[in-house]
Amino acid sequence: MAEPDIERLSQRHILTSRLQLVPFTANHITDTYIGWLNDPSVTRFSKHRSRSHDRASCEAFLKTFVGSDSFFWALELQDDSYRHFGNMVAYVDRPNSTANLTIMLGEEDLWGHGYGLEAWNGGMTFLLDEVGLRKVWAGTMATNAGMLKIMKNSGMISDGVRRREYMWEGKEVDLVYMATFRGQA
Ligand SMILES: CC(C)(COP(=O)(O)OP(=O)(O)OC[C@H]1O[C@@H](n2cnc3c(N)ncnc32)[C@H](O)[C@@H]1OP(=O)(O)O)[C@@H](O)C(=O)NCCC(=O)NCCS
Numbered sequence: 001m002a003e004p005d006i007e008r009l010s011q012r013h014i015l016t017s018r019l020q021l022v023p024f025t026a027n028h029i030t031d032t033y034i035g036w037l038n039d040p041s042v043t044r045f046s047k048h049r050s051r052s053h054d055r056a057s058c059e060a061f062l063k064t065f066v067g068s069d070s071f072f073w074a075l076e077l078q079d080d081s082y083r084h085f086g087n088m089v090a091y092v093d094r095p096n097s098t099a100n101l102t103i104m105l106g107e108e109d110l111w112g113h114g115y116g117l118e119a120w121n122g123g124m125t126f127l128l129d130e131v132g133l134r135k136v137w138a139g140t141m142a143t144n145a146g147m148l149k150i151m152k153n154s155g156m157i158s159d160g161v162r163r164r165e166y167m168w169e170g171k172e173v174d175l176v177y178m179a180t181f182r183g184q185a
Helices: 031-037 055-063 115-130 145-153
Strands: 019-023 071-077 084-093 098-105 135-141 157-168 171-181
Touching (some): 071 115, 115 145, 135 145
Antiparallel strands (some): 019 071, 157 171
């Protein structure tokens, strides 16, 4: 397969039936957005739970994508509001043709409406079919029921477990990996 044109692909708007995944820009760094990253219920299952964020840390994170092979998307509703309600990141490992896909929905009133799965499927299809990667994988705590469902419902298959990887809310928790492959039957 020909080398993907990452610069062009990173500018793509990925449309799903109700959402769009657009390149994350400095304009997305609002007080609301910074608030998500400091909200314990949003970061409950994330490594961000033990960090605090401000505008400078968000800008520094955005900068890490300049010139990289990875993708950082803002998730927006495709309605009159174009409300920014979450993010997705695909950390691409070009030599191995893989990506680690991650998602965070910051607006809690939009949880449980199928937006997470819809965005996930849109990102996964883009990475496999347009970027041409071989494998897309994800990892989550065994206690993150919503994320596990998204991984399974998107067709990902088991890709291993790191036992007792995290201390989470006073107990040892496994880190569960799942993956999907281009052309997977
Ligand atoms: C986890 C997250 C992405 C789920 O997104 P979402 O849009 O609410 O999920 P969906 O509506 O697409 O739901 C997918 C499935 O998970 C279920 N689900 C969603 N949240 C759930 C929860 N907290 N507990 C149990 N099941 C849940 C839904 O009922 C649905 O199940 P179904 O297929 O049987 O109908 C979102 O809640 C989130 O971003 N949370 C904070 C950040 C986070 O945890 N990110 C993942 C870090 S690895």
